[in-house]
Amino acid sequence: MGRNAGLPPGHERFRVSARHVPDDTGCGLLHVDMDAFFAAVELRTRPELVHKPVVVAGAGPRSVVTSANYPAREFGVRAAMPVAVARRLCPHAVFIPPTPGLYGEVSKGVMAIFRELTPLVEPMSLDEAFLDVSGALRRLGATPAQVAALIRERVRAEHGIACSVGVAGVKFVAKLASGMAKPDGVVVVPVGETLAFLHPLPISALWGVGKRTEESLRRLGLATIADVAVAPLSRLRRAVGNAAADHLHALANGHDERGVEIDTAEKSIGAEHTFDTDQRDLPVLERELLRLSERVAASLRAKAVRGRTVSIKVRFADFRTITRARTLASATDVARVIHTTAVALFGEAAAGAEIRLLGVRVEGLSGTEEPEQLTFGQPEPRWREAEVAADVARSKFGAAAIRPASLLGPGSPKRKQRPVEPESDSRR
Helix, strand or coil: CCCCCCCCCCCHHHECCCCCCCCCCCCCEEEEEECCHHHHHHHCCCHHHCCCCEEEECCCCCCEEEEECHHHHCCCCCCCCEHHHHHHHCCCCEEECCCCCHHHHHHHHHHHHHHHHCCCEEEEECCEEEEECHHHHHHHCCCHHHHHHHHHHHHHHHHCCCEEEEEECCHHHHHHHHHHHCCCCEEECCHHHHHHHHCCCEHHHCCCCCHHHHHHHHHCCCCEHHHHHHCCHHHHHHHHCHHHHHHHHHHHCCCCCCCCCCCCCCCEEEEEEEEEEEECCHHHHHHHHHHHHHHHHHHHHHCCEEEEEEEEEEEECCCCEEEEEEEEEEEECCHHHHHHHHHHHHHHHCCCCCEEEEEEEEEEEEECCCCCCCCCCCCHHHHHHHHHHHHHHHHHHCCCCCCCHHHHCCCCCCCCCCCCCCEEECCC
């Protein structure tokens, strides 16, 4: 599935534009797919190559293409293709070796954006995920299509890459729609037009139809999804087996009962912020670390967990990104402790540089029912009492009711108002 690319004739009405947004009522399932992910990440620091064919691939004799940008794809270059073939198809392409660790770091940042909008996120790979935003629309004050626009805006602003989004009432259709939205677009399939969207498509677009299954279906004279939808189940079962027949028949009729599946075991809790303009002013950066530490600590206390390891994420003006971590003597959920550690890590790793993004994360989580290790002269208990009291005040009077005095100063960075919460990372 997913071999469909580009909108077929008659499907242009499903594309979102400045003048046209299809009815997205009931379309709570989104599939977000990064465009030419590895190549796009590499091109952030090579802007002079953006409009040239670029291929990300290893240099070995048996290397295959990891990613190709869209100018390279116009020459037939595709992921998983042998590099020798890619060079024959596009001899003037620029070949870039993969950067170890970079794509996973960007992926984590993108998934964090998703989780700020909804906890129902199902990553499928480094560069794609399903989201169920049905329960988050009221909180976000947005429609599904508007959430898709927000995702694309934030991914571009915070990570310098583009993504395409499919919006539909079921997972299978959302996945198809994102493929048709490429590059850098949104396709919305109204619930009432699901079959009109599906039925003209070839059987290869059905989730689970590989080469052999496609050959079996074509021997029955079935060429489109509409053909599968009306075919007698008994014929389908004889051709592809009972389970596959039932599955394909349901999909062809627009039925897909699968929901977004998440791993609920939280491994870490973090928050991050991208500055509107790159920052090098140390007091401003330390205040932002405090703001992020406050958000993370409040989220830890709300979830009744503490963490042993504090880490920071720093993205420089040139998009280079680093992380640094330190394990504490005992688990904490106190902002002062988190902030002190974060500032120390930042001072060791990035002081004086121009910064695009800062993040704070606490890992190694455990429940607060576990015994807390205290040391002589440790100030944490009193600070924790003060922060818990602040939690109570904020719950009664709003998030701005009480905050550290240093966050009220004129040097605090201006920030766009976004409907976000501290994100939780449930890593698989």
